[in-house]
Amino acid sequence: MIKISNTLTRKKETFVPLINGHVSMYVCGPTVYDFFHIGNARTFITFDMVRKYLEFSGYKVTYVMNITDVDDKIIERANKEGISTKEVAEKYTEEFFRDVEALKIKKATFYPKATEHIEEMLELVQALEQKGIAYNSDGDVFFDISKDKNYGKLSGKKLENLQASERSEQGDKKNNFDFALWKSAKEGEPFWESPWGNGRPGWHLECSVMSSKYLGETFDIHGGGIDLTFPHHENEIAQSECSTGKPFVKYWMHAEFLNINDEKMSKSLGNFFTAREVLKKYPAEAIRMLFLQKHYKSPINYEVVFIEEAKNSVEKITNAYRRGLERAGVLKGGEFAYRNRIEDFKIGMDDDFNTAIGISIVFNSAKEINLLLEKDFLSEEDLDELNGELRFLEAADSILGILLPKSETGDKFNALMSVVLKLRSSLRDKKDWESSDLLRKELENIGIRINDTSQGTKWDLK
Ligand SMILES: [Zn+2]
Numbered sequence: 342m343i344k345i346s347n348t349l350t351r352k353k354e355t356f357v358p359l360i361n362g363h364v365s366m367y368v369c370g371p372t373v374y375d376f377f378h379i380g381n382a383r384t385f386i387t388f389d390m391v392r393k394y395l396e397f398s399g400y401k402v403t404y405v406m407n408i409t410d411v412d413d414k415i416i417e418r419a420n421k422e423g424i425s426t427k428e429v430a431e432k433y434t435e436e437f438f439r440d441v442e443a444l445k446i447k448k449a450t451f452y453p454k455a456t457e458h459i460e461e462m463l464e465l466v467q468a469l470e471q472k473g474i475a476y477n478s479d480g481d482v483f484f485d486i487s488k489d490k491n492y493g494k495l496s497g498k499k500l501e502n503l504q505a506s507e508r509s510e511q512g513d514k515k516n517n518f519d520f521a522l523w524k525s526a527k528e529g530e531p532f533w534e535s536p537w538g539n540g541r542p543g544w545h546l547e548c549s550v551m552s553s554k555y556l557g558e559t560f561d562i563h564g565g566g567i568d569l570t571f572p573h574h575e576n577e578i579a580q581s582e583c584s585t586g587k588p589f590v591k592y593w594m595h596a597e598f599l600n601i602n603d604e605k606m607s608k609s610l611g612n613f614f615t616a617r618e619v620l621k622k623y624p625a626e627a628i629r630m631l632f633l634q635k636h637y638k639s640p641i642n643y644e645v646v647f648i649e650e651a652k653n654s655v656e657k658i659t660n661a662y663r664r665g666l667e668r669a670g671v672l673k674g675g676e677f678a679y680r681n682r683i684e685d686f687k688i689g690m691d692d693d694f695n696t697a698i699g700i701s702i703v704f705n706s707a708k709e710i711n712l713l714l715e716k717d718f719l720s721e722e723d724l725d726e727l728n729g730e731l732r733f734l735e736a737a738d739s740i741l742g743i744l745l746p747k748s749e750t751g752d753k754f755n756a757l758m759s760v761v762l763k764l765r766s767s768l769r770d771k772k773d774w775e776s777s778d779l780l781r782k783e784l785e786n787i788g789i790r791i792n793d794t795s796q797g798t799k800w801d802l803k
Pocket residue numbers: 368369370548573
C-alpha cells in the first residue's frame with residue numbers, strides 16, 4: 342500500500358485512486374520565457390520519480406503537465422528582445438523539452454498549452470460569473486474569495502486576514518486576495534476576444550481548465566513545488582470546486598525548496614542557475630542522485646561539494662553494476678536476492694516515496710556486488726545472488742535514473758585499465774617489484790585500487 346503526505350489533509354494517507362489500477366496526475370509545468378532553473382528541476386524530477394514508481398507498482402498513469410505560453414514574463418521577454426510572444430514561447434518550449442530529456446524525465450501523456458485552451462477558460466469564467474462568484478471590473482474579471490467559504494483550506498490561510506479592498510494594477514478588487522481570472526488587454530499585448538472585451542486568461546485559470554479537460558473534474562494527484570501552494574493551488578481549488586461543486590483533487594503533493602549554498606535561490610543574490618548550466622558540468626544521473634537521496638519533503642541545499650559527492654556515488658554504483666554484469670555474463674535467475682532487495686526498496690518507497698531509503702538499498706546492493714567481485718571463484722549460489730542484485734539495480738534504476746549510460750569514455754577507460762594491468766603483470770614477471778609497486782601506488786593516489794588474486798589482478802574504484 343502506497344502512502345502519500347497529503348498537503349490538503351496534512352496527513353499521510355493510504356493512496357486509493359478514483360479508478361482501480363489507474364492514476365490521474367497533474368503537475369504544474371513551466372512558464373516558457375527562459376530556461377528552467379535547478380529548483381524547477383527538483384520538482385520535475387520528483388514527480389517523474391513518483392509517476393515511475395506508481396507505474397512500477399502496476400498502475401496505469403495519465404500524467405499531464407501544462408505549458409504556460411501566455412504570461413507577463415513572456416510578454417516582457419518578447420518586448421525586450423523585439424520578437425513576438427509566440428516566438429519566445431516556442432523557443433523556450435523547445436528548450437524545456439531538451440532539458441527534460443537530458444534529465445531522463447519521462448514524457449508526460451499530455452502537455453497542453455494555455456493558448457490552445459482559451460475557449461474552455463472563457464467557459465469557466467462565465468460559469469463563475471453566472472454563479473455570482475466572479476465579477477467584472479473594467480474588463481478585468483476577478484474571483485471573489487469572500488464567496489468561497491472553503492477558501493484557504495489548502496494553505497491554511499484565514500480569510501479574515503486576506504480581506505480588505507485594494508486598488509490593484511488590473512482594476513478595483515473587492516478583497517485584496519481576489520485574483521484575476523481574466524485580464525483586459527493592455528497596449529501591445531496578445532489578446533483574445535471575450536464577453537468582457539479583449540484580454541487574456543489568468544495563470545491560475547489555465548491549470549483548473551486543462552487538468553479537468555484531460556483528467557476529469559476530480560482527479561487523483563496534483564503536484565508542484567511548495568511555493569505554488571499559495572496562492573496558485575489555493576486558487577485552482579477555488580475556481581474548480583466553485584464551478585463544479587465537486588472535490589477537485591484527492592491528493593496534493595508538494596516538493597520542497599532547493600537552496601543554493603544555504604540561501605534561497607534568487608537572481609539578485611547571483612546564486613541563480615539553470616538546469617542547462619548544471620547539465621554542462623554534471624551528468625543528469627548526479628543531479629537526480631543529489632535530489633533523490635533526500636525525501637522530496639526535505640529541503641535540499643545545493644553546493645558544489647554535494648553535487649560532486651553525488652557524482653562520485655553514481656560512478657561507484659554504475660561501476661559495481663557494469664563490472665558485475667561483465668562477471669555474470671547473461672542475466673538469469675537470482676529470484677531470491679532480487680525479491681529480498683525489492684521488498685526492502687518497496688518498504689521505503691511505499692512510505693510517501695521515500696527515495697532516501699530507496700537509494701540506501703541501492704547502495705547496499707552495490708556493496709554486495711563489490712563483495713562478490715572480490716571473490717576469486719563464484720559458486721552457483723554466488724552467481725545467482727549476483728544476478729539478483731543486478732536485476733534489482735536495473736529495476737531501481739527504472740525509477741531513479743541514476744545509473745550512468747554505457748559510454749565510450751567508460752569503454753575506453755576499461756580498455757586503458759587492462760593495458761595498465763598487462764604492463765604491471767609484465768613488470769612482475771620480470772621481478773621488477775619497485776616499478777610494479779610504484780604503479781600500484783600511483784593508481785591508488787587517483788582512487789584506483791589494485792587487487793592481486795589467484796585469478797589475476799583486479800581493479801576497482803575506491
Ligand atoms: Zn498550476
